Amino acid sequence: MAGFPIEVATRIKTLPPYLFAAIDKMKQEALARGVDIINLGIGDPDLPTPTPIIDSLAQAAKNPKHHQYPSYEGMLSFRKAVADWYKRRFNVALDPADEVLTLIGSKEGIGHVHLAFIDPGDIVLVPSPGYPVYPVGTSFCGGVSHIMPLTKANGFLPDLNAIPKDVAKKAKLMWLNSPNNPTSVIMSKDYFKRVVEFAQENQVIVCHDAAYSEIYYDGKRPVSFLEVDGAKDVGVEFHSLSKTYNMTGWRIGFAVGNKNVLAGLGRVKSQLDSGVFEAVQAAGITALGLDDSVTDELRKIYQERRDTLVPGLKKLGLEVDPPPAAFYIWVTVPKGYTSASFTAHLLEKAGIVTTPGNGFGAPGEGYIRMTVCTTKERLAEAVERIKKAGF
Incomplete structure (x- = not known):
């Protein structure tokens, strides 16, 4: 028995793909190719609930x-x-x-x-x-x-x-x-x-x-x-x-x-x-x-990670300021790249998932977002991978 066309509402048709769902799809495709992914894309704490x-x-x-x-x-x-x-x-x-x-x-x-x-x-x-x-x-x-x-x-x-x-x-x-x-x-x-x-x-x-x-x-x-x-x-x-x-x-x-x-x-x-x-x-x-000792410890861990990733990116010649808060690093893309092309470059050549800045709106073009929701050892490895991949 033939069905009939199922039409979604206009409000759904006009939606852009949900940013983080699109990133997850990219990540899954890379994993399927056997890539050892370092995921700096989504702000999801990797540490356990107290x-x-x-x-x-x-x-x-x-x-x-x-x-x-x-x-x-x-x-x-x-x-x-x-x-x-x-x-x-x-x-x-x-x-x-x-x-x-x-x-x-x-x-x-x-x-x-x-x-x-x-x-x-x-x-x-x-x-x-x-x-x-x-x-x-x-x-x-x-x-x-x-x-x-x-x-x-x-x-x-x-x-x-x-x-x-x-x-x-x-x-x-x-x-x-x-x-x-x-x-x-x-x-x-x-x-x-x-x-x-x-x-x-x-x-x-x-x-x-x-x-x-x-x-x-x-x-x-x-x-x-x-x-x-x-x-x-x-x-x-x-x-x-x-x-x-x-x-x-x-x-x-x-x-x-x-x-x-x-x-x-x-x-x-x-x-x-x-x-x-x-x-x-x-x-x-x-x-x-x-008490504050619990959150103090979390902040200490995130700060150690920030202080691993940001100086490493700067040594590579990327323009980035240390963030005063949150666990995001807002990085200016190098000359010759767009937000999307630099995101794709890091995934394909270095196995690193990041988020294109324009995914947060047009004024975000020219930037990518990285998170520090992984260990400082993996963040240091990410810097080394970017160094080897070049840009």
């Missing part, structure tokens, strides 16, 4: 009370742990009842928040290069992304003054990300103050993605957007346990800040998901209660 968190999950999973549907907003005990962590870490006071919302990883909330506030034709201010979910979430709602280019000349920060006044007045939502993926740049408290003024003047909701705030170097801790006076009046901050505690596969995160924005996101979630497994939330409580 043992106390795993033990907490194991214990909580045996408790039958956690086996039923969780609440979509998350257990109050988990939201209180988030509020306590924010007070400890940033000296920001949050009401766990309505200023904290549990997420199935921050990516879920970042994607869904558009559904609460963006109608067809609405403008969203999107940094580029940036996390692909910002513009994709916008397009799923029929919104229009107005690109804020992140350029070296402007310190890889969105230039608020460059946003046309008519665009700023029409914009409904603005995305920010500090420490930034892929550039690793950190936004200062003074910069966030200017963002709050901009948001108040133009009545724009600010959504700040702070997933990498706990991966920083040289003891220089990034600030929270919510540390600035008035920030809670204009926006929210998205956070995750993924990078901080090596829990990318666990899928637990949270959004904090403006209770009206969180209520809108919460209404979407109540229709589309059923919350986070309560045993995972119990493990999240344990994670957020760990």
Whole structure:
């Protein structure tokens, strides 16, 4: 019996291939050829989740009370742990009842928040290069992304003054990300103050993605957007346990800040998901209660890796600055290459997977992104392979 053509929606047809899925395909093809791959492509911590968190999950999973549907907003005990962590870490006071919302990883909330506030034709201010979910979430709602280019000349920060006044007045939502993926740049408290003024003047909701705030170097801790006076009046901050505690596969995160924005996101979630497994939330409580020695050790390891890879790349003649935070290295491609061709060159000639900068948006052309989510020995080997391959 003959079938009939299955047509996907226009929103799917217009999507670019998901960046990291495309990278994984390239990697799998190289592996099939027998290549010993050094994967510097995806920011997925290679270190294990700390043992106390795993033990907490194991214990909580045996408790039958956690086996039923969780609440979509998350257990109050988990939201209180988030509020306590924010007070400890940033000296920001949050009401766990309505200023904290549990997420199935921050990516879920970042994607869904558009559904609460963006109608067809609405403008969203999107940094580029940036996390692909910002513009994709916008397009799923029929919104229009107005690109804020992140350029070296402007310190890889969105230039608020460059946003046309008519665009700023029409914009409904603005995305920010500090420490930034892929550039690793950190936004200062003074910069966030200017963002709050901009948001108040133009009545724009600010959504700040702070997933990498706990991966920083040289003891220089990034600030929270919510540390600035008035920030809670204009926006929210998205956070995750993924990078901080090596829990990318666990899928637990949270959004904090403006209770009206969180209520809108919460209404979407109540229709589309059923919350986070309560045993995972119990493990999240344990994670957020760990002392700094755990995260200090992780930062020490990442810094040793950064300080292996960056000087090695510089010795080869590549233009690269040591990142102040996150686990990404933003490398200028050599003359004669594009982002895509240099990525392909490193894979084919050196067996190294990297990410082309233009995969994060057109302003990322001319760069590639590397991660330090592998051992320093493998990073040193990567430098040697690039040296042998040449460019």
